[in-house]
Amino acid sequence: MKNIEKLKEIVNGCLNDDRRSQEALFKMFYGKMLAVCSRYISDPDTAQEVLQEGFIKVFDKLEVFDFKGSFEGWVRRIIVNTAIDSIRKSKRAPILKEKDTDFKVDSTDHIEENETIELTELKASMAMKAIEKLSPGYRTVFNLFVIEEYSHKEIAEILGISEGTSKSNLSKAKLNLKRILTEEFSNLEE
Amino acid sequence: MKKIEDLFKSALRDQELPYDESAWNEMSKKLDARSGEGGASGNLKWILGTAGAIVVTVGVLLYMDNNTDIKEQSKNQIASTDLKLNENTDFNNSESSNVASETQSETDDSTEKSNEKSNAKELESSYESNQEEVIQVVECCDEKVERLITPVYRETTVKKDTVVENPVLKEKLTFSPVNDKCLNDVFIYQNENNQSVWLNTPVNKLIEIKASTKIKEKLNEKGLYQIGVLNASKDFVSRSSFRVFEPKSNQLIVEDHLNYENGLPQLDAKAYNEGENKWYLNDDVVALNKEKNSFNLFKKGNYQIAMSNVDINGCVSKSVTNFWVEEDYNLMAVNAFTPSSWDSRNTHFLPYALTKRDSPFKMIIIDPSDGAILFETSSADMPWDGIDRNTGKMVDENKSFVWKVILENPESNEKPEYIGTVVRL
Numbered sequence: 340m341k342n343i344e345k346l347k348e349i350v351n352g353c354l355n356d357d358r359r360s361q362e363a364l365f366k367m368f369y370g371k372m373l374a375v376c377s378r379y380i381s382d383p384d385t386a387q388e389v390l391q392e393g394f395i396k397v398f399d400k401l402e403v404f405d406f407k408g409s410f411e412g413w414v415r416r417i418i419v420n421t422a423i424d425s426i427r428k429s430k431r432a433p434i435l436k437e438k439d440t441d442f443k444v445d446s447t448d449h450i451e452e453n454e455t456i457e458l459t460e461l462k463a464s465m466a467m468k469a470i471e472k473l474s475p476g477y478r479t480v481f482n483l484f485v486i487e488e489y490s491h492k493e494i495a496e497i498l499g500i501s502e503g504t505s506k507s508n509l510s511k512a513k514l515n516l517k518r519i520l521t522e523e524f525s526n527l528e529e
Numbered sequence: 530m531k532k533i534e535d536l537f538k539s540a541l542r543d544q545e546l547p548y549d550e551s552a553w554n555e556m557s558k559k560l561d562a563r564s565g566e567g568g569a570s571g572n573l574k575w576i577l578g579t580a581g582a583i584v585v586t587v588g589v590l591l592y593m594d595n596n597t598d599i600k601e602q603s604k605n606q607i608a609s610t611d612l613k614l615n616e617n618t619d620f621n622n623s624e625s626s627n628v629a630s631e632t633q634s635e636t637d638d639s640t641e642k643s644n645e646k647s648n649a650k651e652l653e654s655s656y657e658s659n660q661e662e663v664i665q666v667v668e669c670c671d672e673k674v675e676r677l678i679t680p681v682y683r684e685t686t687v688k689k690d691t692v693v694e695n696p697v698l699k700e701k702l703t704f705s706p707v708n709d710k711c712l713n714d715v716f717i718y719q720n721e722n723n724q725s726v727w728l729n730t731p732v733n734k735l736i737e738i739k740a741s742t743k744i745k746e747k748l749n750e751k752g753l754y755q756i757g758v759l760n761a762s763k764d765f766v767s768r769s770s771f772r773v774f775e776p777k778s779n780q781l782i783v784e785d786h787l788n789y790e791n792g793l794p795q796l797d798a799k800a801y802n803e804g805e806n807k808w809y810l811n812d813d814v815v816a817l818n819k820e821k822n823s824f825n826l827f828k829k830g831n832y833q834i835a836m837s838n839v840d841i842n843g844c845v846s847k848s849v850t851n852f853w854v855e856e857d858y859n860l861m862a863v864n865a866f867t868p869s870s871w872d873s874r875n876t877h878f879l880p881y882a883l884t885k886r887d888s889p890f891k892m893i894i895i896d897p898s899d900g901a902i903l904f905e906t907s908s909a910d911m912p913w914d915g916i917d918r919n920t921g922k923m924v925d926e927n928k929s930f931v932w933k934v935i936l937e938n939p940e941s942n943e944k945p946e947y948i949g950t951v952v953r954l
């Protein structure tokens with residue numbers, strides 16, 4: 340309860356444009372939200388910029404948050420949306436279009452729902468390293484489905500692709516991750 | 530063997546990167562720059578914008594002066610169309626600046642401003658258009674509170690069959706932002722507009738919210754709910770959205786027996802979930818934010834054990850179970866002892882719980898026949914050996930004695946005094 344009261348106090352300060360409160364809120368969620376950005380955007384500088392952009396939106400929208408749900412979940416959603424917008428706007432990597440090969444559904448695609456691997460635990464750093472190696476399209480779908488727990492229908496709406504494409508990309512992302520991890524571990528063994 | 534998604538989810542879901550001290554400086558600069566935009570440079574933009582509007586207005590007036598008949602006729606047409614759409618529509622042309630487009634991303638301010646400029650140019654030609662009433666929903670700036678609806682005018686003077694989206698008339702629609710919800714929550718929404726808006730459920734069921742009315746809807750589906758309007762083709766266009774989450778798995782495991790390991794009648798329970806827990810004993814909150822909890826159940830009877838969990842999405846779920854306690858707790862005291870026994874465990878008397886509990890106490894042994902106190906101790910290392918301290922002799926065999934224990938610091942829901950009887954065999 341104390342944490343909630345403290346958070347309310349900080350949010351109230353932010354609503355009054357109090358810079359110290361803004362700093363406190365920024366520090367409070369920096370680590371987790373930078374991790375979110377970094378999962379979508381490989382370049383560290385761009386991830387930082389997206390994080391800052393996301394926080395500006397958080398500060399702008401604070402007045403609509405009524406503390407009925409999880410504040411962290413709310414912030415997280417804004418940051419995820421900002422990261423996706425950033426990818427979508429990127430001219431160098433217009434990856435989130437149906438026509439993009441990343442999202443094309445191949446009729447020969449084998450959609451495996453339960454891809455497994457001989458591992459019981461994975462370090463966050465190793466997981467990040469593997470995710471970074473995915474193409475932006477696969478990475479985005481994988482992150483949205485697995486980490487953020489969006490449904491394929493929601494992913495389809497957010498990314499402007501079909502549900503089938505979302506499923507196919509998830510399956511390919513999992514296959515690629517399995518391959519990447521297997522290679523990483525065989526390298527370690529050598 | 531583990532599923533790939535489970536492996537990554539457990540590794541990354543709560544990942545936190547270290548704080549970089551320089552990060553706030555950069556953030557702070559951005560915030561400064563942003564407040565600056567609203568200050569001097571913002572005012573400058575406003576002044577320039579106003580000046581531009583005056584120039585355009587003067588130009589239009591001069592032009593209209595030369596073409597009064599045609600323009601007046603056209604303007605009247607526009608005005609009458611507007612009234613049909615909405616009596617409250619205003620004619621502030623400088624605000625009629627959004628291009629009808631469909632994008633779910635938030636539009637850059639710069640994009641909006643360049644659109645404003647191009648639309649201002651198109652504005653004048655629209656006076657000459659033969660307008661066809663099509664309601665086109667302007668989509669920009671996801672989650673903004675105020676939205677615009679702009680009719681599209683088909684240019685009949687242009688030979689090519691192109692649609693020119695000229696925002697001459699506009700109607701402000703208000704979509705109150707809605708926070709994410711949980712499954713089975715009741716969703717209450719007030720439509721503050723003078724026309725219907727629609728709620729689109731995750732299964733694409735459209736629910737009409739009529740003008741200036743409120744709806745109460747139980748949220749039976751998890752996923753994305755959207756509030757929006759129907760466009761000219763009667764297709765739903767989202768304006769505001771929220772997600773409905775299913776409470777995450779919340780499992781409560783309660784042992785089927787009391788655990789007297791610490792000399793207390795403890796019932797151990799464990800929660801398998803994520804988030805914040807609240808533990809209840811017979812509807813009273815007894816603990817917060819613990820993965821495990823032990824309940825001290827001192828009296829015989831039925832107990833209701835419950836644990837409510839608020840998950841990462843703010844969804845609450847509660848698990849409840851009942852537990853029956855067979856008998857009152859009485860410090861685990863035996864009812865007889867044998868000072869002459871070969872078994873050293875039977876030669877002295879002290880309620881067993883006092884040897885396990887780290888709790889100061891005082892015990893007295895009373896002769897029920899005359900009320901005399903035969904023995905007194907405050908140490909678990911000094912149990913009663915059957916000797917009457919008044920006479921220095923062993924008490925009679927097969928006689929029952931009363932023991933009384935007073936606890937200095939009883940547990941929160943425990944009585945401070947226990948009484949029982951013990952027979953010297």
